[in-house]
Amino acid sequence: MAPLIFVALVRRNAAPYGRYSSSAWGSMLIPARVAWLTQEAPSFLVPAGLLAYELARPAASAAPLAALSPSSALLACFLVHYFHRAFVYPLAVQRGSKPTPLPIWLMALAFCTYNGVMQGLYLMYVHPASGSRADAIFWLGLALWALGWGVNLHSDSVLRNLRAPGETGYKVPRGGAFELVSAANYTGEILEWAGFALAIRSLPGLAFAVFTFVNLAPRGAAHHEWYLKRFEHYPRSRRAVIPFLW
Numbered sequence: 001m002a003p004l005i006f007v008a009l010v011r012r013n014a015a016p017y018g019r020y021s022s023s024a025w026g027s028m029l030i031p032a033r034v035a036w037l038t039q040e041a042p043s044f045l046v047p048a049g050l051l052a053y054e055l056a057r058p059a060a061s062a063a064p065l066a067a068l069s070p071s072s073a074l075l076a077c078f079l080v081h082y083f084h085r086a087f088v089y090p091l092a093v094q095r096g097s098k099p100t101p102l103p104i105w106l107m108a109l110a111f112c113t114y115n116g117v118m119q120g121l122y123l124m125y126v127h128p129a130s131g132s133r134a135d136a137i138f139w140l141g142l143a144l145w146a147l148g149w150g151v152n153l154h155s156d157s158v159l160r161n162l163r164a165p166g167e168t169g170y171k172v173p174r175g176g177a178f179e180l181v182s183a184a185n186y187t188g189e190i191l192e193w194a195g196f197a198l199a200i201r202s203l204p205g206l207a208f209a210v211f212t213f214v215n216l217a218p219r220g221a222a223h224h225e226w227y228l229k230r231f232e233h234y235p236r237s238r239r240a241v242i243p244f245l246w
C-alpha cells in the first residue's frame, strides 16, 4: 500500500488536516485534542494490555520476554512514544489548532490500531524467541531512535510556542532542526522509526518506518512549499525534510 499512498499524498499535496483542513472531506470535524487522543491511544493501549496480560500470567506459561533484552527495550521505546503522543501531546496542542475531518481520524485510528497490534505481538512473542542480540547495529538503531525522538519533541514544542493565546495564524519556526528543514518535527519522527527499524531488523519495523516516511515526507514537502509562498523572507537555505538534500 505504501507506494500507492505516497503517490496519492504527493498528488493531492498532503492529507487535509491541520493547515490543509477541509470540509470537502465531510462536514464532521473532530476537535484537534480529542482527535489526537482517541486516534493514537490504541498504539499504546494494545501493547500495554498485552504486556499487562503477560505479567499477570504464571511465570511458567508467560511469553519469553526478558526484563532486560533488546525486545523489551524496543517495546519500551514504542510505549513511551505512544504514551506521550496519545496522553501528553493532545493536552499540549494549542487551542487554535485546526480540527480533524472524520475520514482522516478514521484512517489514523485504523493505522494506530493495526500498528499497535503488529508491533505489540511481534515484540512480545516473535522477536524475543528469535534470539535477538544487543549488537552494535541494535545500539546504533536505539541511538538514532533517541535522537529522532528528541528532535521530534523539541520541534513540536517550538511549533506549539509560536502562537500567543487566542492566535490561529502561522509564523516562521526557528531554532533547533528548523534551521535545517521546514518540517523538523517530521524529520525527527522519520529518524525515530528508521532507527527503530534498524534496531529490530524485521518486516514489522521496516513497514512502520516506511509508512511513517510515506505519511510525513509529502506533507513536509507541502509545508515547505507553503512557507516559501507565504513568507517573502523565508530562509532559502532550509530544505523540506532531509537536511541539505530535500
Ligand code: NDP
Residues within 6 Å of the ligand: 017, 018, 019, 032, 093, 094, 096, 097, 098, 152, 156, 159, 160, 162, 163, 168, 169, 170, 171, 172, 173, 185, 186, 189, 211, 212, 215, 216
Ligand atoms: P504540524 O507541523 O502540521 O502541526 C503541529 C502543530 O503545530 C499544530 O497544532 C499546528 O497548528 C501547529 N503549527 C504548525 N506549524 C505552525 C506554524 N508555522 N505557526 C504556528 N503553529 C504551527 O504537525 P502534524 O499535526 O501533522 O503532526 C503532529 C505530530 O504528530 C508530529 O510530531 C508528527 O511527527 C506526528 N505524526 C506522526 C505520524 C506518523 O505516521 N508516525 C503521522 C502524523 C503525525 P494547526 O493545526 O492550526 O495547523
